[in-house]
Amino acid sequence: MGSILIVAEIQKGALREATFELVAFARKLADANGSEVKSLVVGSGVADLAGTLASKGGGEVFVADDAALANYNVDGYTKAIRAAVEAAGADLVLMSNTPTGWDVAPRVAAGLDAAFVSDCFDIQAEGGGLVFLRRVFNGKLDARLTASEGRVVATMQPGATSAYEGSGDGKTSELKVDLSGLRAKFVETKVAESKGVDLTKADIIVSGGRGVGDPEKFPEVIQPLAEALGGAMGASRPVVDAGWLPHEYQVGSSGQVVSPKLYIAVGISGAIQHLVGMKTSNFIVAINKDPDAPIFEVADVGVVGDLFEIVPALTSAVKAAKGG
Ligand SMILES: Cc1cc2nc3c(=O)[nH]c(=O)nc-3n(C[C@H](O)[C@H](O)[C@H](O)COP(=O)(O)OP(=O)(O)OC[C@H]3O[C@@H](n4cnc5c(N)ncnc54)[C@H](O)[C@@H]3O)c2cc1C
Structure with missing residues (x-):
């Protein structure tokens, strides 16, 4: 088994709790099949966040740090994730099933010619392979999916497991990403009115x-x-x-x-x-x-x-x- 790449998400200047849930899934699989856990942090001025993730179980953390990535940009993120997949030698890419994940994960999978499975609530190591679990028919049934070969990109439901609470001594590595020719352009963020309940x-x-x-x-x-x-x-x-x-x-x-x-x-x-x-x-x-x-x-x-x-x-x- 190669490595598992976690794609971190940043919200309001901090790593999202869901990122540490991905760490929990990745660590569980790594314990079962000996794969290595690696991560990617994308943004601008995010070296500290990458250090935090490295010290909390994210393993080697690649940092794609560029002013062009200060705000979410689907082209830029797709390029960064693909570069990290290559640098990490990742067989499995984990992202959160959030609006960012919905947008970027299928593009990454298509670009890598990888299998894609969305909205999973668990992944299990079984018989030398991986089984992805997702709910179907409004939760009446659990579907068990396997990829016959090659790389898999999966998105995981936030809240489906508890955040990883262990520590780690991973390092951070700068990731060079060619950001020329980005077609998407950030215009503005509009936040829906909320009573602050998460x-x-x-x-x-x-x-x-x-x-x-x-x-x-x-x-x-x-x-x-x-x-x-x-x-x-x-x-x-x-x-x-x-x-x-x-x-x-x-x-x-x-x-x-x-x-x-x-x-x-x-x-x-x-x-x-x-x-x-x-x-x-x-x-x-x-x-x-x-x-x-x-x-x-x-x-x-x-x-x-x-x-x-x-x-x-x-x-x-x-x-x-x-x-x-
Ligand atoms: C596509 C789809 C998506 C859905 N998504 C969701 C979803 O995200 N979340 C969700 O919750 N539902 C969802 N539903 C609806 C779901 O099917 C149920 O209708 C709903 O969960 C029932 O809500 P309830 O338990 O509050 O009400 P009810 O089923 O009406 O139950 C009320 C309960 O209160 C008890 N009760 C009444 N008075 C008292 C009392 N004084 N003291 C103690 N107990 C009392 C009753 O015994 C009863 O068990 C969805 C349905 C569909 C079709």
């Missing part, structure tokens, strides 16, 4: 579903428990469809895929489209008055009862335990 970064999420019944009960019942635990509030799709909370709160196949340390599902039945967004959480607590609700099948702890009795009592108990 559930993929929360360690604890308390999500409310249709069982909460009333938009006013979210700030009264769900939010206080999330706050007492130092976590974030999430929701199922009917809550968002009804306009009770904005879309960024939605967990599930058409919302965010999360993997927090603790996920508390309140008044959520556990439809497959919700489960695909949270079932890899480390510890799941479900509160539902229906003992047959499917959410209990994925829960580590299930509480059968009325959420309006249980959640306020739980919130008080958390506050008392924290001395508040």
Whole structure:
């Protein structure tokens, strides 16, 4: 096996959490099949970020540092990634399944004549090869894909695994990239208005579903428990469809895929489209008055009862335990 190349992503001047999730996937595979982990950081003035990645498991980190790469540019990124693939001798290229990944990963794969698999939630080393897992038919089935030969470019769902927390002593290497003749030109970045909720970064999420019944009960019942635990509030799709909370709160196949340390599902039945967004959480607590609700099948702890009795009592108990 050759090497695995991680393509880092930078957001607001820092490496995205999803990059360290790629490190976790790459390290898992490297432990299984002996391949080497290498990374690429693209941007302008990004040497420090490359050093950070090298010290946190990214292995040898190639740095494509150029003023022309200060803002995302699909031509420039494609050239940089292809150059890094050659320099690293990479058989597998991992990118995050983010808007940048959607845009650049297929171009990189096409240019390298490599296989491409998108939106994976896991990769497993099996029988000397790799198996890529992705959900299909709205999460009802897991597809297992293998490449018969050659290089593979894969994008991984943010939040599908925990970020790598180990350290490393990788070095950084300057990568020369021919950036002449870029056809794409950066014009401006427009950031969508956001209430600042990024559930993929929360360690604890308390999500409310249709069982909460009333938009006013979210700030009264769900939010206080999330706050007492130092976590974030999430929701199922009917809550968002009804306009009770904005879309960024939605967990599930058409919302965010999360993997927090603790996920508390309140008044959520556990439809497959919700489960695909949270079932890899480390510890799941479900509160539902229906003992047959499917959410209990994925829960580590299930509480059968009325959420309006249980959640306020739980919130008080958390506050008392924290001395508040
Ligand atoms: C293409 C597609 C994409 C979708 N994407 C998503 C997605 O991203 N995320 C998502 O969540 N859904 C998604 N859905 C919708 C999904 O199929 C379900 O309809 C949805 O998840 C149900 O939400 P819910 O559990 O909040 O509501 P319900 O299924 O109505 O469940 C409400 C639950 O609350 C319980 N309850 C009621 N009152 C109380 C009480 N007082 N105390 C305790 N429990 C109570 C009930 O017993 C019930 O189990 C999608 C569907 C489609 C077709």
